[in-house]
Amino acid sequence: MSVLVGKDTKLVVSGITGREGTFHTLNNRSYGTNVVAGVTPGKGGQDVEGIPVFDTLHKAVDETGANTAMIFVPPRFAADAILEAEDAGIELIIAITEGIPAHDELRVFNHIKSKGTSRLIGPNCPGILSPGKANVGIIPASFFREGQVGVVSRSGTLTYQIGNELAQRGFGNSSIVGIGGDPVPGSNFIDILELFEADDQTELIVMSGEIGGDAEEQAAEYIKEHVTKPVIGYIAGFTAPPGKQMGHAGAIVSGSKGTAVAKAEALEACGVRVGRTPTEVANIAADILGA
Amino acid sequence: MDLLEYQGKQLLARHGVPVPSGKPAVSVAEAVAAAEEIGYPCVVKAQVQIGGRGKLGGIKVAANREEVEEHAGNILGMDIKGLTVHEVWIEQASDIASEYYASIVFDRSAKSSLVMLSTKGGMDIEAVADEDPDAIAHLHVDPLLGFQDFHGRRLAFDAGVDADVIRPIGDMLAKLYATYVEEEALLIEVNPLIITNDREIKALDAKVTLDGNALYRHPENAELSDPSAEDPQEVMAKERGLTYVKLDGNIGILGNGAGLVMSTLDVVAQAGGAPANFLDAGGGSKAEAITSAVEVILSDTKVTAVLFNIFGGITRCDEVAKGLIEAFATINPTVPFVVRLDGTNDIAGRELLAEANLPNVHTVATMLEAAEKVVELAA
Numbered sequence: 220m221s222v223l224v225g226k227d228t229k230l231v232v233s234g235i236t237g238r239e240g241t242f243h244t245l246n247n248r249s250y251g252t253n254v255v256a257g258v259t260p261g262k263g264g265q266d267v268e269g270i271p272v273f274d275t276l277h278k279a280v281d282e283t284g285a286n287t288a289m290i291f292v293p294p295r296f297a298a299d300a301i302l303e304a305e306d307a308g309i310e311l312i313i314a315i316t317e318g319i320p321a322h323d324e325l326r327v328f329n330h331i332k333s334k335g336t337s338r339l340i341g342p343n344c345p346g347i348l349s350p351g352k353a354n355v356g357i358i359p360a361s362f363f364r365e366g367q368v369g370v371v372s373r374s375g376t377l378t379y380q381i382g383n384e385l386a387q388r389g390f391g392n393s394s395i396v397g398i399g400g401d402p403v404p405g406s407n408f409i410d411i412l413e414l415f416e417a418d419d420q421t422e423l424i425v426m427s428g429e430i431g432g433d434a435e436e437q438a439a440e441y442i443k444e445h446v447t448k449p450v451i452g453y454i455a456g457f458t459a460p461p462g463k464q465m466g467h468a469g470a471i472v473s474g475s476k477g478t479a480v481a482k483a484e485a486l487e488a489c490g491v492r493v494g495r496t497p498t499e500v501a502n503i504a505a506d507i508l509g510a
Numbered sequence: 511m512d513l514l515e516y517q518g519k520q521l522l523a524r525h526g527v528p529v530p531s532g533k534p535a536v537s538v539a540e541a542v543a544a545a546e547e548i549g550y551p552c553v554v555k556a557q558v559q560i561g562g563r564g565k566l567g568g569i570k571v572a573a574n575r576e577e578v579e580e581h582a583g584n585i586l587g588m589d590i591k592g593l594t595v596h597e598v599w600i601e602q603a604s605d606i607a608s609e610y611y612a613s614i615v616f617d618r619s620a621k622s623s624l625v626m627l628s629t630k631g632g633m634d635i636e637a638v639a640d641e642d643p644d645a646i647a648h649l650h651v652d653p654l655l656g657f658q659d660f661h662g663r664r665l666a667f668d669a670g671v672d673a674d675v676i677r678p679i680g681d682m683l684a685k686l687y688a689t690y691v692e693e694e695a696l697l698i699e700v701n702p703l704i705i706t707n708d709r710e711i712k713a714l715d716a717k718v719t720l721d722g723n724a725l726y727r728h729p730e731n732a733e734l735s736d737p738s739a740e741d742p743q744e745v746m747a748k749e750r751g752l753t754y755v756k757l758d759g760n761i762g763i764l765g766n767g768a769g770l771v772m773s774t775l776d777v778v779a780q781a782g783g784a785p786a787n788f789l790d791a792g793g794g795s796k797a798e799a800i801t802s803a804v805e806v807i808l809s810d811t812k813v814t815a816v817l818f819n820i821f822g823g824i825t826r827c828d829e830v831a832k833g834l835i836e837a838f839a840t841i842n843p844t845v846p847f848v849v850r851l852d853g854t855n856d857i858a859g860r861e862l863l864a865e866a867n868l869p870n871v872h873t874v875a876t877m878l879e880a881a882e883k884v885v886e887l888a889a
Contacts, residue, residue: 239824295726320724321616322694325653328621333654345823359823359854374769379821379853380877400768402618429769433619455772458779463755465772465788479776496777498878 221349221394222369222414222421223311223340224252224287228353231256231279231309233300234291235267243291243315243357244270250354255283276300276307289346289355290314297342298323302330305337313355314341314405324403331405339405345375345397358395366391368504369415371408372427373400373434377455377497381427384501390508393420400429408438416446423449423507425500426491428482430456430465435482443489449507452486452493453500454479511720514557516599517734518716522698525689527682528712532601541582542575544600550574551603554581558593561634566590571603604714609702610671610679611635611646614686616696622650623690625657625683627665631702645669657687675705682711693731694724743787747806752789752799754806759784761888762807762816762845764800766791766825774819777877783885786813795825800833801840808843815846815888819877822853831859835866846870846887850880 230247234240235257245268248254254270256279263274273279276288288304290297290312297316304312312331319342331339340347346356351365357375363382368390372378375397382395396411398404408426415421424446428435435454442450457479459465483493492507494500513521519529533544534557545552556568563569568590570581578600588595609632617624626648630638638645647668651657662680671679682703690698697719704714725732747754753768757775761783765771768790775785787810791803807816820830830851837843849871851859863873872887874880 294723318723320694320727321696321721322653322691322724325616325621325623329652329654332621357824362853372769374767374772376765376767376821376823377769377773379823380770380773383821383852402616403621427769429772437619455769455776458757458775458785459772459788460755460757463788465755465768495780496878497773498876 220418220420221352222411222418223349223394223396224347224355225349225352228253228287228355229283229285230254230287230289230355231258231276231283231285232289232291233258233276233304235259235270235272236262236265237291240291241267247354247356250360252353252355255285276303276309280307280309285309287311287313287355290316290342292316294318294320298327301327301339305331305334309337312337312339312405313344313346314339315344315346315356316341317343319343319401321402324401328403328405338410340396341399341401341405343401344399344404345378347394347396348392349394350392356397358397362386363395364391367393367420367422367508368425369393369418369421369423370395370425370427371411371415372397373429374427374455377427381425381453381497381500384497385425385504388501388505390501390504393418402432407434409441412438412441412446412450416448421448423451423504425451425453425504427453427455429454430459430479430482431477433477436485439485439489439491442491450491451500451503451507452483452491453497454482454493511722511725511734512559513718513720513734514559514597515555515716516557518718519713521693521718521731522686522689522713522716525685525692527685527689528710529716530602530604530712530714532599534597534599535582536586536597538579538582538586541598541600542578545572545575545578548600548602552578553601553603554578554585555599555601556585556588556590556595557597557599558590558595560591560593563590568595604704604712605707606704607707607709608672608705610669610705611701612683612686612703613697613699613701614690614695617650620650622653624648624650625661625665625687627669627671627679627683629669629671635701651687656691657684659684672705674709675711678711693728694721695719696721743806743810746809747789750802750806752791752803752806755788756810757785757787759786760812760814761884762786762810762813763819764789764791764803764807764816765819766795766821770819770821774817774877774881777881778817778885781881781885783881783888786810791825795829795833797829797833797836800830801837804834804837804843805841808841808845813845815848815884816843817880817884818847818849818851819880820851820853822851822855826854827851827856827859828862831862834871835862835868838866838868846872848872848874848880848884848887850874850877
């Protein structure tokens with residue numbers, strides 16, 4: 220298997236007619252993802268290279284049976300688009316959009332959680348790739364092939380770097396899940412670790428974190444209690460000075476909390492081996508999987 | 511975006527939070543004029559975004575015009591923990607019966623907002639939290655429900671505020687919460703929140719952080735800025751739409767994606783180098799953005815070598831190569847460059863660089879080799 224996206228995915232793209240939205244939707248389709256619909260208010264009835272466009276998400280779901288939504292609209296409209304997808308009954312919402320206001324994210328997160336019927340990945344994430352099955356988002360799929368390593372990460376390009384190092388050692392991936400670099404991600408490490416633990420194809424999990432917040436520390440505790448598969452950790456930001464925001468809204472160290480050292484120690488204390496460079500992560504994987 | 515004390519107070523005042531009257535001043539003459547209008551005694555307060563300014567002489571009470579001249583003269587231009595004071599806030603002096611503490615924090619871990627209240631205000635709240643955690647009453651507010659009267663009552667009783675101000679403190683917390691939501695703040699901290707001898711409640715200080723992503727909905731807040739807190743390279747980068755953070759070393763770094771750039775800094779440091787900056791050129795950077803980024807990196811005169819670490823997803827490596835070639839044509843850098851290109855259109859990018867044959871540009875295959883090479887060249 221794989222997690223979250225695969226052969227059963229029926230994708231609707233919110234913001235399909237924008238330049239980036241069109242480009243990545245077509246990329247995803249040519250990879251083999253079943254893209255069934257797009258949504259742009261006022262452009263219902265048109266199509267994007269044969270993909271039907273609807274005015275509302277509800278209409279798209281009614282007509283096509285879409286079960287997964289990718290959000291590609293600009294930040295000021297993104298919270299609304301996520302809530303629309305949730306209201307339309309979409310099971311999995313993947314929000315690529317970067318720069319959504321924090322209070323919008325807070326309301327969206329709590330609403331989705333209280334309803335309990337949809338899962339949100341992102342925002343500000345590269346999406347999810349299940350090699351050989353489906354790609355939803357902006358991950359450059361040609362660098363990855365099918366295999367036994369599940370990857371979950373807060374960063375996009377760093378995920379590609381780690382995936383590439385693994386590929387050079389001969390390892391492929393079950394799924395690569397970007398959870399995003401924002402302060403209020405819809406899904407956290409624990410949510411995805413739970414899925415990889417239950418997934419037959421996944422034999423090893425790589426978890427790539429970064430400075431800021433306490434998501435890695437919480438994941439460490441969870442791994443100790445609930446994850447039987449080997450987990451390798453990586454943390455970016457050892458050289459980041461406190462109080463400075465390093466690009467991601469979530470990547471800021473305040474006081475002594477959220478440092479890379481503290482996160483690496485928390486993971487190691489719970490039995491997770493932590494690679495200090497992306498190359499070292501691949502070396503540890505080779506050590507564990509015996510290659 | 512962090513506000514100065516007086517900007518924060520003006521923001522709170524717009525939402526009905528009582529604050530002492532005051533005026534900002536950037537010169538001694540302006541400070542005197544402000545004091546004459548406000549009356550004596552007044553307080554001269556350095557406007558810098560750093561705690562502990564009072565202990566370092568950045569806050570002084572003035573009884574008359576001469577003292578305002580003296581204190582404003584001393585404080586303007588003063589260095590407080592590395593920040594130069596460009597502005598003072600002249601404020602009516604307050605009589606203080608009690609000093610409390612109140613704050614609202616965007617709690618990303620709990621995915622809600624944390625409201626705190628304590629009667630131990632006027633001191634370092636982190637020290638209070640360490641030594642006497644029970645002295646800080648706190649609760650989370652569901653963002654879908656908002657701040658209710660019972661939240662205010664509960665905090666006031668739990669914190670043990672004076673009986674006669676239970677209700678007014680609750681009202682004050684409700685106003686602070688309204689400010690926090692309506693202005694889309696990530697932090698509002700009032701320390702101290704004072705009770706005067708006449709039993710009035712006032713915010714005597716204000717620390718406010720606004721969400722930069724939400725400023726488009728608050729154009730009046732977008733204009734607030736603090737020149738003392740900004741580094742010239744960071745200002746230049748911001749104007750060009752680049753994410754740049756100045757660091758102390760001599761190796762300029764450019765990458766795409768925050769995580770990869772952070773990782774690059776770490777690998778360079780492990781190789782024995784000292785990064786001069788964090789620069790995320792972002793996703794999908796075109797050649798012009800790369801050229802512009804090179805200018806920002808090289809405007810830091812400490813830089814002795816530059817590392818490009820690109821793993822193209824949305825970003826195309828040929829665009830990065832074109833940007834670097836253009837940078838050499840326009841600004842003619844004199845320091846060595848180490849370039850590692852992988853990902854989308856990497857072969858085309860490497861070919862462009864090979865054809866251009868730029869002086870002192872070294873193309874390497876992996877991130878680790880790139881880090882080692884740039885450390886060697888920067889020495």
